[in-house]
Amino acid sequence: MTKEIPHIEFNPATTNNFGFEIVPIKDIAKSKNEHKHNPELPHQLKFYNLIFFTEGFGRHFIDFKWYSVQKNSLVYLTKDQVNAFEFSEGLNGYCIIFTEEYFVNSFLNLTNDFVFRLFNPELFSPILQIPKKSEFVNYFNLLLNEYGNSQSFNHKNIINSLLTILISKAENLKQNLTFHISDASKVVVYQNFISLIEKNLTKSRSANFYAKELAISYKHLNTICKELINKTAKNVIDDFIILQAKRNLINSTTTSSELAYKLGFEDPTNFTKYFKKNTGLTPKSFLKSLSKD
Numbered sequence: 703m704t705k706e707i708p709h710i711e712f713n714p715a716t717t718n719n720f721g722f723e724i725v726p727i728k729d730i731a732k733s734k735n736e737h738k739h740n741p742e743l744p745h746q747l748k749f750y751n752l753i754f755f756t757e758g759f760g761r762h763f764i765d766f767k768w769y770s771v772q773k774n775s776l777v778y779l780t781k782d783q784v785n786a787f788e789f790s791e792g793l794n795g796y797c798i799i800f801t802e803e804y805f806v807n808s809f810l811n812l813t814n815d816f817v818f819r820l821f822n823p824e825l826f827s828p829i830l831q832i833p834k835k836s837e838f839v840n841y842f843n844l845l846l847n848e849y850g851n852s853q854s855f856n857h858k859n860i861i862n863s864l865l866t867i868l869i870s871k872a873e874n875l876k877q878n879l880t881f882h883i884s885d886a887s888k889v890v891v892y893q894n895f896i897s898l899i900e901k902n903l904t905k906s907r908s909a910n911f912y913a914k915e916l917a918i919s920y921k922h923l924n925t926i927c928k929e930l931i932n933k934t935a936k937n938v939i940d941d942f943i944i945l946q947a948k949r950n951l952i953n954s955t956t957t958s959s960e961l962a963y964k965l966g967f968e969d970p971t972n973f974t975k976y977f978k979k980n981t982g983l984t985p986k987s988f989l990k991s992l993s994k995d
């Protein structure tokens with residue numbers, strides 16, 4: 703990579719906003735030469751983004767993987783994820799974007815485990831295919847119409863309510879199309895597990911360490927991970943570290959050696975071996991593979 707990956711801040715086109723905006727994909731495609739970054743190249747979001755494709759076929763790049771998208775595909779992008787568009791002919795839709803502050807303040811009536819599931823690529827695929835006759839489409843159109851009518855009475859609260867309903871409808875579909883998490887306590891344990899990994903990334907890569915911190919047995923932690931995402935606890939730890947490594951590596955200001963120490967490896971060679979064991983590539987080869995996509 704020749705330059706640092708762009709970090710995209712929330713920058714609404716209008717001043718009459720409250721941390722929320724809906725942007726047509728065709729507008730992003732048309733104005734890509736006006737942006738400081740090319741949206742068809744990897745960039746890191748500093749806000750939340752729900753992309754709803756309304757027609758066409760194509761691909762979208764999310765955390766170093768290309769995903770196929772089509773009409774009625776809903777893409778979940780959380781803050782700090784790396785993504786890139788592919789502006790295929792005929793592919794249209796809308797980006798529903800909002801800041802972390804808006805996210806925190808607008809969904810106070812939703813449970814913590816619901817919010818955690820909402821933007822969690824480990825629990826669910828970042829792509830949800832919405833059925834043709836789903837109520838989701840109706841509520842999306844209501845949201846789009848209300849957004850375009852900014853002078854309407856109680857506009858902000860209507861937007862908040864419609865977005866909450868829209869997200870809830872999508873989550874219902876997600877549960878029906880994949881699996882239903884009947885035991886919310888397991889989600890809480892998993893959520894705490896992920897939080898501990900984030901806080902102790904440089905301290906330990908041992909599943910036993912995190913089980914002890916959670917005050918449960920290694921076997922119980924492993925069982926929860928397998929039930930929720932079909933991975934072992936160690937797989938979850940390794941995947942988390944590798945993703946953080948990839949996100950850091952694509953910044954030219956971070957060398958592989960610096961990153962090794964940043965992630966808690968005592969020696970850069972050990973980091974290179976760890977990275978290759980989990981990806982099949984050395985850090986250098988990984989960067990070269992990105993330039994080919």
